[in-house]
Amino acid sequence: MKIIVYIYTDPLLETSPDEAIWGWEVDRIYQDFGKRNQLQQLFIDCQQEPANYLLIRRLEELGDKIGEVSDRITQLEAMGIIVIATEQAYTSATAKPSIELLDLLQEIQREQRSRRIRQGHARNRLEVSPPPGKAPYGYRRGKGKYIIDRSTSPVVKDFFDNFLLYGSLRGSVRYLAKKYNKKISVTTGRRWLTNPVYRGDTAYQNSEIISDTHASIISREEAAQVDRLLRRNSRLAPRSASAAHSLAGLVKCNQCQSPMTVTRVTQRYQHQEYLYLRCTDCPQSPKCRAISYQEILAKTIETVCHELPQAVAGINFPHMDAINNSLSDRMPTAIEVIARQQEILEQLPILIETGVLDTETAKIRAYKLRTQISQLQAKLATLPPVNLRSVAQAVSIPQFWLDLSEVERRFYFREFIRQIDIIRQNNAWDLQIIFIF
Known part of the structure; x- marks a missing residue:
């Protein structure tokens, strides 16, 4: 018993499947990429020595049109070859009702139409053309x-x-x-x-x-x-991320584990307002009392100025500027890989002229190189852009924080602080800052 396999791979849409997917011991595999030269060789070989079975994933791999698929199935069956589609309910040795066969042909026709559309989109990608649809605003x-x-x-x-x-x-x-x-x-x-x-x-x-x-x-x-x-x-609640107050979304009561929100209190016929931080969902009785916002803000600034330089000094990582320049620890060869891929891109036109690559293959190769370069550049962009130690020294001056507006202070607090825990002791309180790093 002789079993052969035919695989057609469209390089624009897919990669070649693993040869071990069949679960059969096959005698020969015919595999085409883009063109169907090996399919013609299969017919020539079968005319000389017919096989018993032909395994194929889907019938539409036999041709780009429904007529081509039908003709080639007829030729194979005329040579006594049983065609088995592993991903479709089709075996040529089994007599099928006309309705079931018609449904299968319609499915093949729909798949070929979808494939033609996807091929068009893939060719646009190789040409680096914009995807279909309306252009983004701007x-x-x-x-x-x-x-x-x-x-x-x-x-x-x-x-x-x-x-x-x-x-x-x-x-x-x-x-x-x-x-x-x-x-x-x-x-x-x-x-x-x-x-x-x-x-x-x-x-x-x-x-x-x-x-x-x-x-x-x-x-x-x-x-x-x-x-x-x-x-x-x-890391913050959606409304806390845009709140006007710098401590919004950062403060948590260590005693009841409830987040603390900023509350405004005003007096009748007066324009002055008072800000407090209170627990949003305190389960205790009596409930944890509110604390003056300005007191917590002043204590936070004092603690940041004292503890931030020490926290940064204790981090075990190389100098940030050295990371940006050499990437020796986190990405040892990222810049070298990008440079090497850029060199390959520049060599592709020469390979086309010398006949080493055809135009379509060169476009596919260029597309893959560009996507790989984009991925590496995206990783490089996540690296810290500045020297964290020098920034920590600059913001450890109390006057720096006092000169900022609440919105500006909010921006800098969230650069360094993950959470502020309020630790209550009888009627007194203290705070502990958990930094991001």
């Missing part, structure tokens, strides 16, 4: 790429600048509505902040990203800062 479609829309891009740029300045997504959304009368939801604002298009990159449905495909609205440094602020805000 851009318009040009000749094969996105072009900055000068009438709307200033709105997007101002949105990013506001977020970078204050670190508040909801605040940036309100800022757009007030200044430009551009009303967007918080979800839309988050999509803007994470959209690769505004960074000069193109993202496709398969989650692959190609860098530097068009003019960007924000720089690489700004994009890295946006990602860092989003990661920082993800």
Whole structure:
């Protein structure tokens, strides 16, 4: 008994499957990539020495059109070969009702139509063309790429600048509505902040990203800062992330384990207000009493100035500037790999001219190299951009914090502080700061 296998792989859409997927002991595997030369060889070999069984994943691998698939199945069956589709309910030795066979042919036709659409999208990716659909706000479609829309891009740029300045997504959304009368939801604002298009990159449905495909609205440094602020805000409740007070979302009562929220108290006929931090859901009786916001703020500044330099000095990591320059510890060869891949990209036109690679194969190779470069660049962007020790020394001066507004102070507190625990002792209290690092 002779068993053969035919595998067709479209290099635009998929990778070659493992040869061990069949679960049969096969005599020979015919495998095609893009073109069906091996399929023709299969027919020639079977005319000389017919096989008993032909294993195939799906019938549509036999041709690009339903007529080609039907003709080739007929030729194989005429040679006495039993065709078995492992991913479809088809075995040519089994007589099928006409309705069931018609359903199978319709399924093949739908799959081929879907494949043609996906092939078109894949070719657009190889050409680094934008994906189908409307261009993101701030851009318009040009000749094969996105072009900055000068009438709307200033709105997007101002949105990013506001977020970078204050670190508040909801605040940036309100800022757009007030200044430009551009009303967007918080979800839309988050999509803007994470959209690769505004960074000069193109993202496709398969989650692959190609860098530097068009003019960007924000720089690489700004994009890295946006990602860092989003990661920082993800630790906080949504409303706390945009709250006006610097301690919002950071303070927790160590006795009842309840988060503490900022509460305003005013007196009748007076404009002065008093701020307190109180537990949101204290289970104790009597409940933990509220504490003056200004007292906790003053104690927090004092503790940060005293403990932050010590905390940073105790971290076991190399100098941040050295990381940015050499990446010797966390990414020993990242920059070298990117440089090497850039050299390969530059050599591809020469390989096409000398006939080593055909144009389509070279485009596929270039696409894979660009996606790998984009992934490495994204990892590099997550590294700290500054020397943390020098920053810790600068912010350990009390006057630095006192000169800031509440919004600015909120920005810096969240750069270093993960949580502030209020430790109660009878009628007194103290606090303990848990730093991020």
